Amino acid sequence: MTSERKRKTGTRRAVLANEIAEAIRLRLFRPGEWLRQIDLEERFQATRFDVRSALDELAVRKTIEHVPNRGYRVAEIDLKTYGEILAVRVMLETAAAEAAAARIDAAAIARLDELAAHFSSAVLTGSRTEQSEINRAFHRLMYSFCGNAVLQETIWALRDRGRGSRITVWSSHEALLRSDREHHAMMAALRARDAAGLAALVAAHVAKGDPASPPVEPD
Structure with missing residues (x-):
């Protein structure tokens, strides 16, 4: 992958991650709610790859959490x-x-x-x-x-x-x-x-x- 392509991929991931985080911030997704990738693809008009990349980024930020063999859900903190x-x-x-x-x-x-x-x-x-x-x-x-x-x-x-x-x-x-x-x-x-x-x-x-x-x- 060229450096230009990597840059564009990183930009798409960051933009989509911010859009999902914004939806969480506005309580469109609630603490503890599971995020279905197909629903996110439709809501944000994004590819499966971009949605998965964005979710991985949000998991690193701890905005959401990844549960092995189950998927991603909005983080719920005590x-x-x-x-x-x-x-x-x-x-x-x-x-x-x-x-x-x-x-x-x-x-x-x-x-x-x-x-x-x-x-x-x-x-x-x-x-x-x-x-x-x-x-x-x-x-x-x-x-x-x-x-x-x-x-x-x-x-x-x-x-x-x-x-x-x-x-x-x-x-x-x-x-x-x-x-x-x-x-x-x-x-x-x-x-x-x-x-x-x-x-x-x-x-x-x-x-x-x-x-x-x-x-x-x-x-």
């Missing part, structure tokens, strides 16, 4: 593991936020302001899918300025892995309102280039999903 994932996310996302505060430009801050405003509107009238998409776009854009692609990749892999918990995102309207307030507080810290303040806000934003804490919902 509360202890979920709490450990959140603890690592706090460390990584605060580091990303702190670095981003020093690097982010005015155009990105303006775009983040727009996303924060869109989230505020979605809290009132949007669907859970829309709220989740805007929230993800907000954090992805902010962390994209951390200057470390591996750090970003690890953050999103952990976020996706955390979907293996049966904890439901934003179980109450108050949880949504809290996230909304925190987004706007983060924007104030970014505009002030307050790296330490932003890191503290992000730490609280992520850690509120700790199962050992009061039962509020993580982003």
Whole structure:
């Protein structure tokens, strides 16, 4: 196989793996649910080879798990593991936020302001899918300025892995309102280039999903 063909194969695998992970994140597939390759081929209009390659990649990421002689299913994690994932996310996302505060430009801050405003509107009238998409776009854009692609990749892999918990995102309207307030507080810290303040806000934003804490919902 030529290097160009390998590159294209790797790209197709990564794109499809991300699409399946997105479906898991949106709860189109639930924790513990078995994934039938033929169904995935039809849903994502992909070849059997590409689906199998994507599933193998997601198994490496621990978004799903491979059970020998049975197939693949969405990973299902216990509360202890979920709490450990959140603890690592706090460390990584605060580091990303702190670095981003020093690097982010005015155009990105303006775009983040727009996303924060869109989230505020979605809290009132949007669907859970829309709220989740805007929230993800907000954090992805902010962390994209951390200057470390591996750090970003690890953050999103952990976020996706955390979907293996049966904890439901934003179980109450108050949880949504809290996230909304925190987004706007983060924007104030970014505009002030307050790296330490932003890191503290992000730490609280992520850690509120700790199962050992009061039962509020993580982003």
